[in-house]
Amino acid sequence: MKQEIKNMIEQYNKIIIHRHENPDPDAIGSQAGLKALIQENYPDKQVFAVGEEEESLTFLAKMDEIDEEMYEGSLVIVCDTANLERVDDKRYERGEALIKIDHHPEVEEYGDVSWVDINSSSVSEMVYELYNAWKQDGMSLSSEVARLLFAGIVGDTGRFRHPNTTEKTFRIAAELTNYTFSRPDLFNEMEKSSLSLKRLEGYVLSNAEILDSGAGYIKLTSSLLTSYDVTSREAGGIINTLSTLEGLKAWVFFVEEEEIIRVRLRSKGPAVNKIASRYNGGGHELAAGAKVSSWNEADQLLAELEEACHKG
Structure with missing residues (x-):
């Protein structure tokens, strides 16, 4: 599969890399890391990373702006996205x-070539595996690529605390630290937070509901976010505020936007990706995302989460 991906990359002079909407460090790290890896080893190719800019992650990489005509005769690579509905930029x-290069459980099969490895901690880890397979052909990896992939691995493993962290993950992370980039600077950027976001965290801790089943939830309306001067994306990023609460089995953030309510699900045991898949989403067993169209539908999802916690 790795050789097949390399063969396809070599066939095309224009390569455009996408990832999922509302990106996290692994989405950006794998997307931008793969872009830089290809650019550095195939300098005659045009390689772009596209999608809506996420201000909090621009320290990793900024997105390219390209015209639709650029897609003509191009190879598209989608990183870290289980289903086509979640691909950012429908072009x-x-x-x-x-x-398709992904590490989520299969939600939708797509792509002329599809490499899905649910045992990888992150797609950033998978991109490093691509390099590892290709280096026998003379391919090199720069410190910038190492920085991006390391950030993606750190992000998706929660600083190596999540169960998806394997011996292979530690080995790859150790190899990446041999490259020249500042890990303290990277961690500082990844953990940086505004005062307004910290105040919203205080609101979440004061107002989150923990049910007898062990399910927890918070509803963040658009008017509330406006009052705290926090965007919906920023609000979704503080979901682990509740992670250390005693007795909590799984929890959900409902974050209202203009037309939809975004759903962030996390768990310490009950599988939440199956719930997410029934609400226009997907993800991992212990971390998933979805969308609902109303607060009534949000309550339906919460009822399913509570039932899963009762069983789990």
Whole structure:
């Protein structure tokens, strides 16, 4: 599979890399890391990373702005996205060929080539595996690529605390630390928070509901977010505020936007990705995302989460 991906990359002069909407460090790290890896080893190719800019992650990489015409005769690679609905920038459909690289449980099969490894901690880890397979052909990896992939691995493993952290994850992370980039600077950027976001965390701790089943939840309306001067994306990023609460089995953040309510699910045991898949989403057993169209639908999802906690 790794060789097949390399063969396809070598066939195309234009390569456009996508990832999922509302990106996290692994989405950006794998996307931008793969872009830089290809650019550095195939300098004659045009390689772009696209999607809506996430201000809090611009310290990792900024997105490229390209015209639709660029997709003509191009290879599109989608990183870290289990289903097509979650791909950021729907112009991916305009490419000539499509590669999927993902580590989530399969939600939707897509792509002319699809490499899915649910045992990998992150797609950033998978991109390093690509390099590891290709280096016998003379491919090199720069310190910038190492920085991006390390950030993606750190993000998706919760600083190596989550159960998806394996011996392979530690080995790859150790190899990446041999490159020249500042880990303290990277950690500082990843953990940086505004005063307004910290105040919202205080609101969450004061107002979150913990049910007898062990399910927890908080509803963050758009008017509330406006009053705290926090965006919906920033609010979704503080979901682990509740993670250390005693007796909590799983929890959900409902974050209202203009037309939808975004759902962030986390768990210490009950599988939440199956719930998310029934509400326009997906993800891992212990971490998933979804969308609902009303607060009534949010309550339905919460009832399913409570039932899963009772069973779990």
